[in-house]
Amino acid sequence: MSKQEKTVHDVEEYFQERGPTVTFSNLHYCVQEKRFCCKRGPEKCILKDVSGIMRPGINAIMGATGSGKTSLLDVIAGRKDPAGLRQGKVLVDGKVVTSDLRLSSAYVVQDDILMGTLSVRENLLFSANLRLSPKHHSSADKKSRVDAIIQDLGLTDCADTKIGTEFLRGVSGGERKRCSIGMELITSPSLLFLDEPTTGLDSNTANCIISLLHNLTRRGKTVIFSIHQPRYSIFRQFDHLTLMHKGEVVYAGAADHALEYFTNLGYQIEPFNNPADFFMDVTNGEAKSTLETLTADSTNSLATKYRESQLCQSVLEELDHVNQSIADGAKGQNKAADYATSFLYQIRVVCGRTVLNILRNPQTSYGQLALNIFFAVLVGLIYFQMPLTLPEALQNRSGAFFFLIINMVFGNLSAVELFINERAIFIHENSSGYYRTSVYFLSKIFADLIPNRIIPIFIFSAIAYYMMGLNPGFVSFLLFCPDHVPGQSGRSRAGLPRLSECIYICHG
Numbered sequence: 001m002s003k004q005e006k007t008v009h010d011v012e013e014y015f016q017e018r019g020p021t022v023t024f025s026n027l028h029y030c031v032q033e034k035r036f037c038c039k040r041g042p043e044k045c046i047l048k049d050v051s052g053i054m055r056p057g058i059n060a061i062m063g064a065t066g067s068g069k070t071s072l073l074d075v076i077a078g079r080k081d082p083a084g085l086r087q088g089k090v091l092v093d094g095k096v097v098t099s100d101l102r103l104s105s106a107y108v109v110q111d112d113i114l115m116g117t118l119s120v121r122e123n124l125l126f127s128a129n130l131r132l133s134p135k136h137h138s139s140a141d142k143k144s145r146v147d148a149i150i151q152d153l154g155l156t157d158c159a160d161t162k163i164g165t166e167f168l169r170g171v172s173g174g175e176r177k178r179c180s181i182g183m184e185l186i187t188s189p190s191l192l193f194l195d196e197p198t199t200g201l202d203s204n205t206a207n208c209i210i211s212l213l214h215n216l217t218r219r220g221k222t223v224i225f226s227i228h229q230p231r232y233s234i235f236r237q238f239d240h241l242t243l244m245h246k247g248e249v250v251y252a253g254a255a256d257h258a259l260e261y262f263t264n265l266g267y268q269i270e271p272f273n274n275p276a277d278f279f280m281d282v283t284n285g286e287a288k289s290t291l292e293t294l295t296a297d298s299t300n301s302l303a304t305k306y307r308e309s310q311l312c313q314s315v316l317e318e319l320d321h322v323n324q325s326i327a328d329g330a331k332g333q334n335k336a337a338d339y340a341t342s343f344l345y346q347i348r349v350v351c352g353r354t355v356l357n358i359l360r361n362p363q364t365s366y367g368q369l370a371l372n373i374f375f376a377v378l379v380g381l382i383y384f385q386m387p388l389t390l391p392e393a394l395q396n397r398s399g400a401f402f403f404l405i406i407n408m409v410f411g412n413l414s415a416v417e418l419f420i421n422e423r424a425i426f427i428h429e430n431s432s433g434y435y436r437t438s439v440y441f442l443s444k445i446f447a448d449l450i451p452n453r454i455i456p457i458f459i460f461s462a463i464a465y466y467m468m469g470l471n472p473g474f475v476s477f478l479l480f481c482p483d484h485v486p487g488q489s490g491r492s493r494a495g496l497p498r499l500s501e502c503i504y505i506c507h508g
């Protein structure tokens with residue numbers, strides 16, 4: 001066996017039977033702050049020399065608000081703009097990862113991003129349909145997997161309840177969170193990232209969610225999440241703890257050794273105090289150390305102390321070994337993940353959801369229709385039964401066509417709102433590998449075009465056309481309609497040079 005083959009073999013052996021292990025070394029992540037719209041402000045380093053190893057089990061990233069927990073989670077999950085990564089690398093199972101990691105792992109975002117008009121079961125089925133390959137999973141298989149997840153997550157009672165929108169009260173916060181986790185568990189990912197899974201939940205629900213994650217890790221999964229300040233029953237389920245302060249690591253190691261580590265640094269926990277609260281007090285500088293070196297500016301020197309500790313040195317040595325093996329030959333072994341389903345299959349599923357969403361949330365369509373009828377009657381009354389004699393015929397028609405076109409253009413600006421409302425859902429689902437970008441936009445166009453654009457335009461045109469007294473022939477009317485569907489022909493929008501043509505069509 002050559003040296004190179006041996007090294008590759010070593011790396012594989014290192015990670016065998018351990019499940020996915022995430023290693024990251026020397027991460028420096030910076031963002032460019034923006035000033036006054038486009039002027040670039042100073043660069044801000046939000047992660048400074050962050051290194052660590054996260055093995056199968058519960059890996060918690062703890063810290064005060066703004067300490068860089070989410071940034072660290074996003075960088076290791078491949079969800080941050082790679083341009084900001086000034087230094088360092090992230091490896092999964094000893095292989096260099098690219099942003100394709102997002103397709104093979106799962107990420108539960110902090111704000112539950114779910115389609116509110118669909119029920120818990122329908123949301124889970126949507127995820128199953130798009131993320132499980134139809135080649136390997138039949139419809140019945142997907143349904144039974146959804147049923148199993150509903151049962152595992154304790155969602156049986158609300159399985160057929162809608163998630164809820166601003167108009168419709170749906171499931172509770174805890175049930176939403178469990179549904180969000182279920183959406184990601186559908187693919188049985190071996191690596192699961194969660195951004196603050198307990199924020200906004202009562203302590204009991206939070207405990208249930210962490211226990212659920214704990215059970216997953218007992219099946220060999222690697223769970224990595226950020227968390228603010230957990231209660232003790234949650235804290236004691238952590239296997240590994242990374243404590244962050246101002247973008248630096250102040251402790252990374254076994255969660256049950258953290259107390260001993262800080263006690264050795266001269267910090268004393270009060271009787272009956274929650275260790276998680278105590279660690280926050282230490283990092284925030286509210287707890288005082290008896291060590292002289294830490295009393296002056298304890299928060300900054302905590303990161304230095306950690307870097308000098310034996311704990312950090314052994315992590316760095318291990319990372320050196322892994323990184324060296326990568327340099328020697330394990331490069332390029334990371335297979336690019338692909339979408340589980342074909343383009344046409346994605347179009348079918350996403351279109352189906354969009355249509356269902358429009359049918360269950362018809363307010364926008366009703367509003368569009370009412371507005372069109374109102375303006376059609378208004379234009380019809382202003383230009384009621386136009387005369388056929390010149391010059392009035394030409395003047396009235398040019399005025400009427402101007403009104404019609406303005407109404408069409410501004411009436412259809414509401415289409416932009418569709419994308420704004422669902423922006424968060426699209427970004428999350430697209431980056432999690434549910435579907436291609438083009439699929440979302442095409443399905444929106446297909447599903448939105450008929451109920452919200454074409455039908456209202458025909459109703460608008462019919463009312464205004466016949467009230468204005470234009471050519472009553474049906475063929476003339478049909479020729480008039482597409483002229484007013486924005487983006488269809490643009491002939492009327494071209495303006496007066498074509499006006500004679502319009503008058504000819506409408507009056508024969």
Ligand SMILES: Nc1ncnc2c1ncn2[C@@H]1O[C@H](COP(=O)(O)OP(=O)(O)OP(=O)(O)O)[C@@H](O)[C@H]1O
Pocket residue numbers: 031032033044046063064065066067068069070071072226
């Ligand atoms: N794109 C950005 N532009 C400017 N500053 C940023 C950007 N992203 C993160 N930051 C800053 O980096 C720091 C860490 O942010 P991050 O969201 O990682 O903190 P956090 O510990 O997750 O906080 P929280 O618990 O409140 O979510 C914060 O001070 C934040 O303002």
